[in-house]
Amino acid sequence: MEQGNTKAAAGRTEHLIEVKDLKKYFKVGDKSFLHAIDGVNFTVNRGETLGLVGESGCGKSTVGTVMMRLQPPTSGQVLMNGEDIFSVKGRSEDLALRKRMQIIFQDPYSSLNPKKRIKDILAEAYKIHKTCTRGQLEQTVEQLCQVTGISTDMLLQYPHELDGGKRQVVGIARALSLNPAFIVCDEPVSALDVSVQAKIINLLMDLQEKMDLSYLFISHDLSVVKHISHRIAVMYLGQIVEIADKETLFAxxxxxxxxxxxxxxxxxxxxxxxxxxxxxxxxxxxxxxxxxxxxxxxxxxxxxxxxxxxxxxxxxxxxxxxxxxxxxxxxxxxxxxxxxxxxxxxxx
Ligand SMILES: Nc1ncnc2c1ncn2[C@@H]1O[C@H](COP(=O)(O)OP(=O)(O)O)[C@@H](O)[C@H]1O
Ligand SMILES: [Mg+2]
Structure with a gap:
């Protein structure tokens, strides 16, 4: 199924995310700067997927990681619900924002603790953010597994025992555990076989409907972006060169x-x-x-x-x-x- 004017996007025009003139320059010499992102502007509506596509090295991941505050911008703003995320101060405001914005990477393997079973990995975020009591923990993880299709067998396994597709499902489940509103999906299916890619994309689309999620879906592959996106932004060397709803971009x-x-x-x-x-x-x-x-x-x-x-x-x-x-x-x-x-x- 392709996303078009589905229930998730229809009638929702309020911007959840606004990116304004975002720049990220890396110093690479005495007077030289690599302009990884150079004045990027876009919005993401509630329940919407914005695809971000362009060839390797054009700055897609930098957009994602700066938006997640994993690295600071050179200049510009990212607003979530109208609030400037770079000016958030105070631990409780910071934690609250972290719950609402999550990121899924190409291969979650490196970020899944190899010594922990899947059930403990999934329980981690609830413990850190204290969003449920110890007594509720097991049931909360079970609910998360039901939504994402993680089996009871998988819960007892370690990350290395899972194939790439299942590991990505764990990555998605972990990102969802704190009920975020916005998820950056950075090439989430690029390392997977085509048949598994379709399953993961369908899962993401299904979860979007159920949980009213907004995605920034990053890929170098326009045919992957096409399936999941409502709108698409095309990026070239640090800048967006075209942005439109999917139908318009193709037609x-x-x-x-x-x-x-x-x-x-x-x-x-x-x-x-x-x-x-x-x-x-x-x-x-x-x-x-x-x-x-x-x-x-x-x-x-x-x-x-x-x-x-x-x-x-x-x-x-x-x-x-x-x-x-x-x-x-x-x-x-x-x-x-x-x-x-x-x-x-x-x-x-
Ligand atoms: N930490 C860094 N230091 C210097 N240059 C970087 C750094 N991170 C990314 N870059 C450069 O920024 C540009 C954009 O990289 P990236 O965002 O990873 O692109 P993409 O995800 O589209 O492949 C590339 O030229 C890359 O080499
Ligand atoms: Mg990248």
């Missing part, structure tokens, strides 16, 4: 980089032969980047202006924003330009 793709990403998804329909766009040209360095379009060196539509000015993210239709000087050009024209200007492989 009215405007940024050349998004077009290239879409063209790489294998199509099942053999009648519709698709030209796969193979990007040429150098990826510019994220260290002290010039204030120009960062995609210009690989773009088949680039004009002198692209090497002179950075295109800001601008709205081309309600809810659809694109950072391209030529965002107004029709998609067909862009696709034609793509097949003329680049090596195109026929996918059959």
């Amino acid at each position: 009215d793709t405007r940024h050349p980089y998004s077009i290239a990403l879409l063209s790489a998804i294998p199509k099942v329909d053999v009648e519709r032969k698709v030209q796969r766009i193979v990007l040429k040209g150098d990826v510019p360095s994220p260290i002290n980047p010039k204030p120009v379009c960062r995609f210009a060196s690989r773009c088949w539509m680039s004009q002198p202006v692209c090497f002179e000015q950075a295109p800001g993210l601008r709205q081309v239709a309600p809810g659809h924003c694109v950072a391209c000087h030529f965002a107004g050009e029709s998609r067909e024209r862009m696709k034609t330009a793509a097949t003329v200007g680049l090596d195109a492989e026929k996918l059959e």
